[in-house]
Amino acid sequence: MRPITRGFRGRPHGQSEVARLPPGQYLERDFPVLSAGPTPHTPLEQWTFEIGGAVTRPVSWTWAELLALPAQTPTVDIHCVTKWTKLDTRWKGVSVDTLLAAVTTDARYVLATCDGGYTTNLPIADVTGGQAWIVYEYDGRPLAPEHGGPARLLVPHLYFWKSAKWVRGLTLRDHDAPGFWEQYGYHLYGDPWKEQRYRGD
Ligand SMILES: Nc1nc2c(c(=O)[nH]1)N[C@H]1C(S)=C(S)[C@@H](COP(=O)(O)O)O[C@H]1N2
Ligand SMILES: [Mo]
Numbered sequence: 001m002r003p004i005t006r007g008f009r010g011r012p013h014g015q016s017e018v019a020r021l022p023p024g025q026y027l028e029r030d031f032p033v034l035s036a037g038p039t040p041h042t043p044l045e046q047w048t049f050e051i052g053g054a055v056t057r058p059v060s061w062t063w064a065e066l067l068a069l070p071a072q073t074p075t076v077d078i079h080c081v082t083k084w085t086k087l088d089t090r091w092k093g094v095s096v097d098t099l100l101a102a103v104t105t106d107a108r109y110v111l112a113t114c115d116g117g118y119t120t121n122l123p124i125a126d127v128t129g130g131q132a133w134i135v136y137e138y139d140g141r142p143l144a145p146e147h148g149g150p151a152r153l154l155v156p157h158l159y160f161w162k163s164a165k166w167v168r169g170l171t172l173r174d175h176d177a178p179g180f181w182e183q184y185g186y187h188l189y190g191d192p193w194k195e196q197r198y199r200g201d
Contacts, residue, residue, distance in 0.1 A: 020077055021085050022192035028084035033146045036180065040115035040166050047150060049134065051099060053171035054107040060169075061099075063150065066134065069094045074133060076156035078163070079192040091154055093135030096127045099170075107172035111179060112153050112164040120164050120179035121188065122155065124172070131157055134167060159190040159197070 013027055021027065044063045052058035061069070073092045079085045110127060112120050126132065132155045136143050143149035148165025155162045161181050182188055187196040195201055 017087060020087055022079055023195050025079055025083050025085040025192065028086050031086060031089075031147065032080070032082075032084060034080065034082065034160075035146065035165065036118060037116050039145045041145060042115050042150070042166070042168075044150060048168070049099070049151070050169040051103050051172065052169060053111075053173055054105055055172055056104040059099075059102045066094060066151070067136070069098055072133060074135075074154070074156075076154070078156050078160050080160040081186065081190070081197050085192075089156075090139050091133065091135040092137035093133040093151070093154065095130060096132040096134065096153075096170075097130065099134065100124075100128060103172070105172050107174055109173045109176045111171040111173060111177070112162075112167050113169045113171055114164050115166040115168055118164060118166070118180050120153075120162050121176055121182060122158070122162055123176070123189075126158065127153075127155060127170075131155065157191075159187075159192050161186060162190055 017027060047063045048060045049066055050058060050060040071092055072095055075088050075090050077085060077087045078089050108124055110122050110124055132153065134151050135154045136151045138147060143152060151167060153164040153167045176188060178188060185199050187198055187201055190196050
């Protein structure tokens with residue numbers, strides 16, 4: 001069998017692209033929108049990003065302050081639990097390392113919180129070490145509202161439900177506890193390479 005699969009448009013995919021697909025995933029060329037509720041529209045003058053919870057002192061940034069921080073431009077593959085994978089997505093934003101450097105904490109977990117009430121839980125070890133960003137540009141343009149604009153969390157090594165759209169803060173915690181989709185049975189951690197889609201996988 002030749003290691004070639006065909007996408008919806010009949011375009012052949014190279015072997016190297018197929019090797020970048022986690023188990024059970026297919027290649028997507030478009031950028032699907034998956035939202036559990038309506039798209040919020042918080043005015044930028046009211047927008048802040050806060051790190052709170054188990055910290056000595058909470059810290060928050062305004063929109064202008066976030067944009068003034070050193071930015072990075074990661075190009076990464078993203079993997080949705082509904083089985084699409086999109087390769088080489090281009091983003092711009094601030095490393096979560098940069099933001100966490102502003103607080104003192106012994107916490108081991110974070111809960112990302114968003115406009116609209118969505119939450120998702122992650123170990124701090126997975127949002128540090130150059131693995132996660134608060135991004136505000138996609139493909140050279142301001143991040144579209146339906147994709148999480150003005151800013152979203154980007155944690156590409158975990159399933160894309162962990163990349164919280166319309167993110168407004170990180171709550172640091174000593175213990176892990178499920179966020180929105182995790183409460184409905186999604187995996188607490190969500191490693192696409194281990195196919196950790198649902199609780200018990
Ligand atoms: N705030 C918020 N973030 C969210 C979601 C959501 O419903 N609300 N959906 C998650 C899921 S399940 C996925 S697959 C991705 C989808 O991002 P996209 O719409 O940009 O493709 O966002 C994640 N982040
Ligand atoms: Mo998803």
